[in-house]
Amino acid sequence: xxxxxxxxxxxxxxxxxxxxxxxxxxxxxxGEFFGIIxxxxxxxxxxCSAIMGLVPHLYPGNxxxxxxxxxLNTEKSSMSDLSTRVGLIxxxxxxxxxxxxxxxxxxxxxxxxxxxTPRKEMIKRVKKMIKLIGLESFKYRNPFELSGGQxxxxxxxxxxxxxxxxxxxxxPTAQLDPLGTTLVFNLIKKLARKGxxxxxxxxxxxxxxxxxxxxxxxxxxxxxKVGKTREVLTDINLLKKNRIISSDFTQLSNELINRKxxxxxxxxxxxxxKEMISKVKRG
Amino acid sequence: xxxxxxxxKDLTFTYPAGVTALRExxxxxxxxxxxxxxGQNGSGKTTLVKHFNGLLKPSRGNxxxxxxxTKKFTTAQLSRTVGYVFQDPDDQIFMSKVxxxxxxxxxxxxxxxxxxxxSVKEALEIVGLWDLRRxxxxxxxxxxxxxIAISSIIAMKxxxxxxxxxxxxxxxxxxxxxxxxxxxxxxxxxxIVISHNMDLVSRVASRVIVMYDSRILFxxxxxxxxxxxxxxxxxxxxxxxxxRLAQSIKGFKRDVLTIDEFIDELISNKSRxxxxx
Amino acid sequence: xxxxxLISYIDKDSFFHKLNPVTKLVIxxxxxxxxxxxxxxxxxxIIFIFIIPFAYYSKLTKQVFMPIKYLFIIFxxxxxxxxxxxxxxxxxxxxxxYGFAIWTEGLIYASMxxxxxxxxxxxxxxxxxxxxxxxxxxxxRKLRLPYIFGYIVLATLQxxxxxxxxxxxxxxxxxxxxxxxxxxxxxxxxxYTPLLGPLFMGSVQNAIERATALxxxxxxxxxxxxxxxxxxIMKKDKVIMVLTIICLIIFGVTSWLL
Numbered sequence: 072x073x074x075x076x077x078x079x080x081x082x083x084x085x086x087x088x089x090x091x092x093x094x095x096x097x098x099x100x101x102g103e104f105f106g107i108i109x110x111x112x113x114x115x116x117x118x119c120s121a122i123m124g125l126v127p128h129l130y131p132g133n134x135x136x137x138x139x140x141x142x143l144n145t146e147k148s149s150m151s152d153l154s155t156r157v158g159l160i161x162x163x164x165x166x167x168x169x170x171x172x173x174x175x176x177x178x179x180x181x182x183x184x185x186x187x188t189p190r191k192e193m194i195k196r197v198k199k200m201i202k203l204i205g206l207e208s209f210k211y212r213n214p215f216e217l218s219g220g221q222x223x224x225x226x227x228x229x230x231x232x233x234x235x236x237x238x239x240x241x242x243p244t245a246q247l248d249p250l251g252t253t254l255v256f257n258l259i260k261k262l263a264r265k266g267x268x269x270x271x272x273x274x275x276x277x278x279x280x281x282x283x284x285x286x287x288x289x290x291x292x293x294x295x296k297v298g299k300t301r302e303v304l305t306d307i308n309l310l311k312k313n314r315i316i317s318s319d320f321t322q323l324s325n326e327l328i329n330r331k332x333x334x335x336x337x338x339x340x341x342x343x344x345k346e347m348i349s350k351v352k353r354g
Numbered sequence: 355x356x357x358x359x360x361x362x363k364d365l366t367f368t369y370p371a372g373v374t375a376l377r378e379x380x381x382x383x384x385x386x387x388x389x390x391x392x393g394q395n396g397s398g399k400t401t402l403v404k405h406f407n408g409l410l411k412p413s414r415g416n417x418x419x420x421x422x423x424t425k426k427f428t429t430a431q432l433s434r435t436v437g438y439v440f441q442d443p444d445d446q447i448f449m450s451k452v453x454x455x456x457x458x459x460x461x462x463x464x465x466x467x468x469x470x471x472x473s474v475k476e477a478l479e480i481v482g483l484w485d486l487r488r489x490x491x492x493x494x495x496x497x498x499x500x501x502i503a504i505s506s507i508i509a510m511k512x513x514x515x516x517x518x519x520x521x522x523x524x525x526x527x528x529x530x531x532x533x534x535x536x537x538x539x540x541x542x543x544x545x546i547v548i549s550h551n552m553d554l555v556s557r558v559a560s561r562v563i564v565m566y567d568s569r570i571l572f573x574x575x576x577x578x579x580x581x582x583x584x585x586x587x588x589x590x591x592x593x594x595x596x597x598r599l600a601q602s603i604k605g606f607k608r609d610v611l612t613i614d615e616f617i618d619e620l621i622s623n624k625s626r627x628x629x630x631x
Numbered sequence: 632x633x634x635x636x637l638i639s640y641i642d643k644d645s646f647f648h649k650l651n652p653v654t655k656l657v658i659x660x661x662x663x664x665x666x667x668x669x670x671x672x673x674x675x676x677i678i679f680i681f682i683i684p685f686a687y688y689s690k691l692t693k694q695v696f697m698p699i700k701y702l703f704i705i706f707x708x709x710x711x712x713x714x715x716x717x718x719x720x721x722x723x724x725x726x727x728x729y730g731f732a733i734w735t736e737g738l739i740y741a742s743m744x745x746x747x748x749x750x751x752x753x754x755x756x757x758x759x760x761x762x763x764x765x766x767x768x769x770x771x772r773k774l775r776l777p778y779i780f781g782y783i784v785l786a787t788l789q790x791x792x793x794x795x796x797x798x799x800x801x802x803x804x805x806x807x808x809x810x811x812x813x814x815x816x817x818x819x820x821x822x823y824t825p826l827l828g829p830l831f832m833g834s835v836q837n838a839i840e841r842a843t844a845l846x847x848x849x850x851x852x853x854x855x856x857x858x859x860x861x862x863x864i865m866k867k868d869k870v871i872m873v874l875t876i877i878c879l880i881i882f883g884v885t886s887w888l889l
Contacts, residue, residue: 150849167841170841187856215793
């Protein structure tokens with residue numbers, strides 16, 4: 072069942088003639104883990120913002136076609152209606168904190184306050200969310216004083232608490248250190264297992280290789296390919312054409328095939344590669 | 355190796371708020387090195403390199419740049435010798451033309467006329483932005499903005515160039531470009547690079563310093579550093595993908611970092627095991 | 632430094648902390664009204680001394696007096712200027728050379744102003760120290776003040792330090808490009824463009840991102856808002872508010888008559 076549906080969707084910012092998204096046709100299913108890859112300036116961030124309704128509600132411009140998110144037409148629905156259906160996480164951990172909370176609990180409750188959720192319900196959900204995200208020891212700390220990785224977890228929790236069906240993550244780990252990156256990806260994995268639809272834009276294709284169901288390539292503001300993760304990420308020529316460098320494991324298996332040391336499918340993950348090497352060693 | 359460019363003796367640094375970010379650091383950085391500094395945020399990497407161009411002055415101990423104590427010089431004076439490219443290009447870009455942005459540094463150093471023109475031109479050509487010199491910097495993409503930031507330091511012709519997380523916000527090609535740029539610059543400069551990208555570090559660095567809890571935990575060539583899994587685990591760092599694969603295979607050399615090395619090792623491993631049978 | 636003074640809430644388990652922010656606001660405002668009714672700085676000093684039990688019961692005896700050091704220079708200036716040039720001077724206290732003199736009325740006037748500043752500072756600071764900003768916002772919201780007003784106050788206080796640290800980074804980045812920020816006034820003025828350009832662009836970018844984050848949390852939802860932090864006006868709050876106003880009247884009238 073499609074939960075996000077782009078129907079011939081195009082967008083240009085006011086004052087710019089060129090389109091930042093061009094004729095996007097795509098449907099993402101409920102519960103799917105969907106990856107977006109592409110180079111800088113390919114339109115990935117606009118793609119993510121569109122699902123949250125930032126286009127056209129926050130940025131002025133023109134839409135052609137339509138985008139349906141959990142039954143709502145993004146152009147015709149308000150962002151506060153969309154915010155209970157979609158959670159958006161952006162790159163910079165710091166600017167996603169609203170400043171309305173003096174500690175993590177209060178930052179988490181901010182969205183619920185705005186929706187007029189009764190206080191009892193709010194307390195219940197905050198408690199549950201803090202447990203789910205693993206922030207117990209930080210709940211009374213000022214979110215601005217946490218590490219980037221922890222801040223990003225707070226940001227995820229504070230949109231998740233509004234119980235959206237869909238979580239859109241726009242390069243959530245681009246500004247984090249390796250530890251923060253691991254924390255955030257582990258959390259995303261956990262949420263995916265709980266059945267939340269995940270749409271993840273990232274440069275870290277090794278992570279997508281392990282977790283994504285499908286991957287789309289955006290290049291020059293158009294979708295160039297949508298397919299099963301393995302099909303897309305092991306297509307070295309396709310990736311190269313779209314200025315994406317395939318994973319080291321894929322390159323290694325390709326090189327072994329070229330040197331006639333290995334016959335078989337291209338690798339994508341560390342486990343694939345381990346299997347491949349044991350095959351090569353055996354014979 | 356020749357005389358060190360930067361000598362750090364018993365450096366301890368405490369921020370005014372009372373947090374000690376560096377404890378008893380001793381380090382010599384040699385001419386022509388590509389030194390990578392790795393570790394989690396908060397381990398002291400940036401605090402350390404900010405001492406190299408005098409942005410921070412030691413609370414205890416000394417930092418010598420070409421035998422000059424940084425305590426006696428301003429950052430502007432030290433910028434002739436040590437260039438520092440900050441992580442976010444948006445923290446420095448303020449001119450309306452790429453060309454003018456690059457001019458800013460060398461002009462501050464007093465360069466004029468044809469000498470100024472020559473260094474700006476060279477700096478733009480090295481990073482490949484000469485054709486974009488009349489553009490507004492804010493119209494460029496993230497990859498190009500990063501190159502502007504690097505170029506604006508190259509134009510000042512410092513002996514040492516510090517790159518603070520040069521691959522943040524870059525796509526795959528941006529990362530490749532930074533990598534080849536480091537290799538090219540290392541022919542005439544000493545390079546210090548802070549990075550979370552172990553792939554990049556394993557390919558460009560001649561020496562790696564691992565920072566942990568305000569100290570240098572250990573250091574060595576990438577081949578020596580990326581096999582110390584127990585120590586790396588302590589700092590939550592992981593070796594690059596190919597090294598992890600090699601380390602998981604029985605009978606393999608552990609210090610394999612690149613695809614080519616991996617294939618060579620695979621071939622020699624196969625011939626070793628067929629001999630033993 | 633503005634940050635240290637503005638959001639310096641210190642969490643303590645005290646009677647004063649547990650009062651409703653509105654009650655504390657009533658006390659603080661009453662004290663401020665009172666010091667403008669009094670005619671003698673001695674009365675103000677008595678009111679000032681009354682901060683000691685308040686501070687003691689808030690478990691913040693030392694902290695309350697911390698910001699006084701920032702007033703010190705102002706006091707010196709006040710006493711010098713008023714002592715020498717107070718317009719309604721009549722009585723010479725000390726005759727100085729070149730026709731200057733220190734005037735008694737000037738010193739009294741300076742003491743009056745200084746003591747008012749002193750009282751406002753410590754009582755205001757005690758209010759800030761013992762009142763959680765979130766509670767204040769929530770209490771003001773209950774008084775039907777516009778919701779957005781509370782957010783702006785709190786968020787501004789929290790975001791000021793971010794802007795400061797961004798400024799620090801920009802200064803460092805430009806110093807690394809040979810910019811001298813110290814020296815003659817011309818040099819300093821010249822340093823402005825390279826610093827303010829990136830700061831302005833960065834602030835605009837941050838504002839857009841923060842606006843996005845707010846929208847993602849249904850900030851503009853048109854419904855009755857609720858509060859996570861609960862602020863109830865309890866019996867003791869009512870009692871204290873009534874007592875405060877009675878005290879205000881008694882002290883005010885006596886001080887006026889004396």
